[in-house]
Amino acid sequence: MDYSTKISTQVASVPRSGIRDFFELVQGREDVISLGVGEPDFTTPWHIREAAIYSLEKGQTSYTSNLGLVKLRKLISGYVSDFFKVDYSADTDVLVSVGVSEAIDLALRALINPGDEVIFHEPCYVSYSPSIVMAHGVAVPVATTKQDGFVLKAGALEKVITPKSRVLMLNFPTNPTGAIAPREDLEEIAALCIKHDLIVLTDEIYSELIYDEEPHTSIASLPGMKERCILLHGFSKAFAMTGFRLGYACGPAPLVDAMMKIHQYSMLCAPMTSQVAAIEALQNGAKAVAEMKESYHQRRDYMVRRLQEMGIDCHLPGGAFYVFPDIRKFGMTSKDFAMRLLEATNVAAVPGDAFGDSGEGFLRCCYATSMEQIVEAMNRMEKFVISL
Numbered sequence: 572m573d574y575s576t577k578i579s580t581q582v583a584s585v586p587r588s589g590i591r592d593f594f595e596l597v598q599g600r601e602d603v604i605s606l607g608v609g610e611p612d613f614t615t616p617w618h619i620r621e622a623a624i625y626s627l628e629k630g631q632t633s634y635t636s637n638l639g640l641v642k643l644r645k646l647i648s649g650y651v652s653d654f655f656k657v658d659y660s661a662d663t664d665v666l667v668s669v670g671v672s673e674a675i676d677l678a679l680r681a682l683i684n685p686g687d688e689v690i691f692h693e694p695c696y697v698s699y700s701p702s703i704v705m706a707h708g709v710a711v712p713v714a715t716t717k718q719d720g721f722v723l724k725a726g727a728l729e730k731v732i733t734p735k736s737r738v739l740m741l742n743f744p745t746n747p748t749g750a751i752a753p754r755e756d757l758e759e760i761a762a763l764c765i766k767h768d769l770i771v772l773t774d775e776i777y778s779e780l781i782y783d784e785e786p787h788t789s790i791a792s793l794p795g796m797k798e799r800c801i802l803l804h805g806f807s808k809a810f811a812m813t814g815f816r817l818g819y820a821c822g823p824a825p826l827v828d829a830m831m832k833i834h835q836y837s838m839l840c841a842p843m844t845s846q847v848a849a850i851e852a853l854q855n856g857a858k859a860v861a862e863m864k865e866s867y868h869q870r871r872d873y874m875v876r877r878l879q880e881m882g883i884d885c886h887l888p889g890g891a892f893y894v895f896p897d898i899r900k901f902g903m904t905s906k907d908f909a910m911r912l913l914e915a916t917n918v919a920a921v922p923g924d925a926f927g928d929s930g931e932g933f934l935r936c937c938y939a940t941s942m943e944q945i946v947e948a949m950n951r952m953e954k955f956v957i958s959l
């Protein structure tokens with residue numbers, strides 16, 4: 572059978588993730604140091620795992636309310652109010668999802684009609700464009716530049732807004748650049764969103780991981796923005812809980828309700844065990860988050876310093892756990908550079924073009940790996956750069 576005729580046009584048109592392709596090459600090689608996977612090297616703190624184990628021991632193995640456990644939603648509402656300075660009702664404005672990944676999918680499917688345009692800044696997380704396309708939307712990337720610290724500028728945003736623009740997706744701190752949007756930029760972006768009546772999907776999954784004193788500002792907290800923002804957050808990064816697959820969306824009740832409709836038919840609810848673990852994370856996880864953050868901070872500073880000492884131009888990323896060095900001076904595509912680095916040194920980093928065309932000429936190096944590994948990776952990379 573010719574299966575290509577059986578697959579939906581939408582799905583067929585979406586390319587495979589560039590990260591996955593690259594890591595298939597890495598698999599099977601020995602002694603590889605991976606700066607590739609965007610996931611904490613820490614195991615989930617023990618008290619959180621213990622809460623999950625204990626919930627299983629107690630036989631808490633059922634479905635939960637579609638929106639998520641009431642206790643968890645109340646804690647999320649409190650956490651978001653303290654951290655993001657936005658108040659959401661635990662009863663109507665909070666949806667617990669299977670990671671931020673599911674929340675992105677739900678929001679896009681709930682908000683857009685076929686042909687609607689969804690704007691996002693690039694380089695960006697690999698799932699944005701495919702998720703938009705699979706929700707029958709039109710992906711409209713806006714390139715950001717190193718000169719602007721990879722921050723979306725209102726001027727660039729305004730240029731791509733059309734009558735079909737419906738949603739703006741933001742992600743600060745950004746995967747893969749670590750960029751943080753200063754409040755002034757967010758204010759200008761917010762004004763445009765109000766002017767053009769855009770809904771904002773703001774993915775703030777790295778918001779605890781900000782290193783240079785600057786308090787995190789969510790666009791949802793700016794005047795007039797709560798009513799047009801869906802704030803997405805989760806437990807994967809700051810709490811080192813990727814495998815628990817737990818995230819949440821907070822937003823105006825009618826939008827959360829629309830997302831809930833899809834969620835209840837496609838997912839029913841997020842896993843009970845993970846929800847119990849998340850309750851423990853929010854109640855008692857702050858110390859562990861602070862310790863992990865301190866460790867990432869040291870690793871970031873070390874990695875950026877070593878790259879700069881090698882003569883590689885590398886901005887200081889304000890958040891997340893990625894550095895995004897500029898390798899254009901070596902006269903290779905980012906894929907070629909990453910391949911040659913892997914071949915010569917067994918260090919794996921992700922070619923920047925995996926995050927969109929504007930990532931070409933850069934490399935994403937994740938520092939959520941042990942300091943020992945980072946030191947060795949930088950030593951190997953230094954030798955490689957000298958050899959070029």
Ligand code: PLP
Pocket residue numbers: 609669670671672673696742745746774776805806807813816817818
């Ligand atoms: N959003 C961004 C920007 C990410 O980098 C990631 C994972 O790397 C996700 C969402 C997915 O997160 P989750 O594990 O909560 O699905």
